[in-house]
Amino acid sequence: MSGMVQTLREKGLKVTPQRMAIYNMLMATTAHPTAEAVWEHVKEEYPAVSFNTVYTTLNTLEQAGLVQRLHIGGVAHFDAKVQPHAHLYCNHCGFVEDHHAFIGVDYEDVARQVNAQTGFAVGRLELNFYGLCRECM
Numbered sequence: 001m002s003g004m005v006q007t008l009r010e011k012g013l014k015v016t017p018q019r020m021a022i023y024n025m026l027m028a029t030t031a032h033p034t035a036e037a038v039w040e041h042v043k044e045e046y047p048a049v050s051f052n053t054v055y056t057t058l059n060t061l062e063q064a065g066l067v068q069r070l071h072i073g074g075v076a077h078f079d080a081k082v083q084p085h086a087h088l089y090c091n092h093c094g095f096v097e098d099h100h101a102f103i104g105v106d107y108e109d110v111a112r113q114v115n116a117q118t119g120f121a122v123g124r125l126e127l128n129f130y131g132l133c134r135e136c137m
Contacts, residue, residue, distance in 0.1 A: 011064040018042065018049050022057045026067055026080035032087075032096040034077055072096060084125075090133035102127060 004023060008015050021042045026033070033041070039054040058078055061067040070077045072089055077096060079087075084107040086099040111122035 007066065011066060013060065013064055018046055018053060019057050019060075021045055022054060023061060023066065023080070026061075026078055030098060032070060032072075032077040032079050034075055038078065070096065084127075086127040086129060088133070089128060089130045090136055091130055092132055092136040095133045095135070097133075099129065 004020060004027070005015050008019065008023065013019065022038055025038060025041050031037075035055050035058055036051070038058065039049070039051045042049050042054060058067065058069075061080075062069050062078075065082060067078050067080050068082050070079055070087060073094060079098075081098060084102075084105070086102055088097045088099050089095075107125050107127075111125050114120055114122050
């Protein structure tokens, strides 16, 4: 059994060819695609797959903790790298890139410290940098 099949089953998810294709595409890319971009990619292999199926699958994968949703300029992008890491966002072209300079930082510890110092209950912590990518400078 492939690791991906096992991962989906461990999360209690039904394994379908379309779901595998969607998850595989996200695992194989660093591009942080939109739902539409995922749909366009998956349609190449499964022409009958609907946008609704792709969007529902992305929501299911997110709820299972297998992907994360990033909100960039009012548009949802998806990332299968769910371990804590920062993102670089280009304000001009919309480029998104993972940034791993803070690997080793215990994000949960940071959230606990914020709670202890302020009483604020952190529900989600993101580290994002906004600016211009090399191509737009």
